Amino acid sequence: MDKKKSLQFNFGFEALPILFHSQTTDFINYLEKDGVEFLKFWWDHVGEQMDETKRIPPDGISYESEQHGVVNITFITFPTPINDGDPIFLACIGRPEKRFAWVRLPNTDVYILSRYDGCSVEHKTAFGEVSPRGLYGESGIGLNPTLPDFKRFIKKKLKLL
Numbered sequence: 001m002d003k004k005k006s007l008q009f010n011f012g013f014e015a016l017p018i019l020f021h022s023q024t025t026d027f028i029n030y031l032e033k034d035g036v037e038f039l040k041f042w043w044d045h046v047g048e049q050m051d052e053t054k055r056i057p058p059d060g061i062s063y064e065s066e067q068h069g070v071v072n073i074t075f076i077t078f079p080t081p082i083n084d085g086d087p088i089f090l091a092c093i094g095r096p097e098k099r100f101a102w103v104r105l106p107n108t109d110v111y112i113l114s115r116y117d118g119c120s121v122e123h124k125t126a127f128g129e130v131s132p133r134g135l136y137g138e139s140g141i142g143l144n145p146t147l148p149d150f151k152r153f154i155k156k157k158l159k160l161l
Helices: 007-022 024-034 036-048 147-157
Strands: 062-068 071-077 087-094 098-100 103-105 108-115 125-130 136-141
Touching: 007 024, 007 036, 007 087, 007 108, 024 036, 024 062, 024 071, 024 087, 036 062, 071 147, 087 147, 108 147
Parallel strands: none
Antiparallel strands: 062 071, 071 087, 087 108, 098 103, 108 125, 125 136
């Protein structure tokens, strides 16, 4: 956790992706069972690790789940970003587990759209992927920061459209 960054950044770029990648089935089950309260619990947990001045309420956090055949996509909407780098949307993609001998093959992806003040395009956003090790790789800028556009972009990326 980078305590110099915002609570929203740490929650979106570290806590949720690592939780989803490492405990995919439990993540989806708890989200279905407890809904937004599950997300708020983890938001508060991350907030407890941070300086009190960086804690903000999770106002506006929400999620939607979609099933496309065997692919489950959970879209998470964050509160309005305050700082450069704060996430706007997260897409958690889970597929059935596959194995090659005793090795478990990767079956999850986490994509994130964040505020990016340093770009010169109309929509000040950055798009990238957070790996199971919590590493972020940016792959684009300037995506329109609306949930329908984010969903459409993710579905095209996954070849579901």
